[in-house]
Amino acid sequence: MKKVVILFLCCLVSGSLGLPNVQQVLRTKTQLKSLEHTKASRVAKVDADLCPLCIQFTGQAINQLLNIILNVGVVGTCGQLCNLLAEKTGSQLIGAACTIFCDIEGIQEFIKLIQEADLDPIYLCELLKTCPIFDGGDATITKISITPQSGPQGEREIMFAYASKNGTGTGEIIVGVDTVDGIPVESGFLQQPLAAGNYNKTLTLKAEPDPDCDPTQQPCEMWEPGNYTVIIDICNGECGSKHPHSKVYDRKTATFTITNDLDKCSTL
Known part of the structure; x- marks a missing residue:
């Protein structure tokens, strides 16, 4: 029963709210729109549930x-x-x-x-027993690449790969950017339980000012020239939670540089 x-709830809510697939954004911070999940591939298929x-x-x-x-x-x-x-x-x-x-x-x-x-x-x-619990899981990030690694403002493709020996529990992946001016840029994605195997995901980072951001309402990231650090966490449960069934499986970082177009002109 x-x-x-x-x-019934599944049909009611998904039809009316346009609920997303497995990769659902969990949390909102400044410039969440800068990070978009574009594609993902995995070795083993995991059925979606409630x-x-x-x-x-x-x-x-x-x-x-x-x-x-x-x-x-x-x-x-x-x-x-x-x-x-x-x-x-x-x-x-x-x-x-x-x-x-x-x-x-x-x-x-x-x-x-x-x-x-x-x-x-x-x-x-x-x-509520709608998300499965598995505390014996693991995940190790094996690769991060950012393309282009150096260049002016604009889109960056962030690809990362990870491996699990025992599978994973219900959790999330957090991708954040440590910015030059300290304004937080972060997106979180639900990660449903996965079987043991190798996985990779690709995100698009819009490293350019958001025209819809109102500086009178919130800080707006301007993506000034300088060095930026991408931080990726893969977690069981919510990253940083003190509740049971929560832990950080792995964290890795990578860097990219936003250059000043005027510097390029001066070298011509």
């Missing part, structure tokens, strides 16, 4: 749910809690998804799990 209900749908829902709702629980206090029914969530988020769809998950667990257990997860969507979905 639980699976049938969640499959995990990405759960993480998409919890990623959007967990902060608001915690605020409701803290500020409103005792909430008697799933309907009351999820109606408040729909009002706070302005989304009846998120409220409907909340009701389905809450009804499965029961109001008291659902609130308990939200509080225990404490803003960690992966851990919450593991507690």
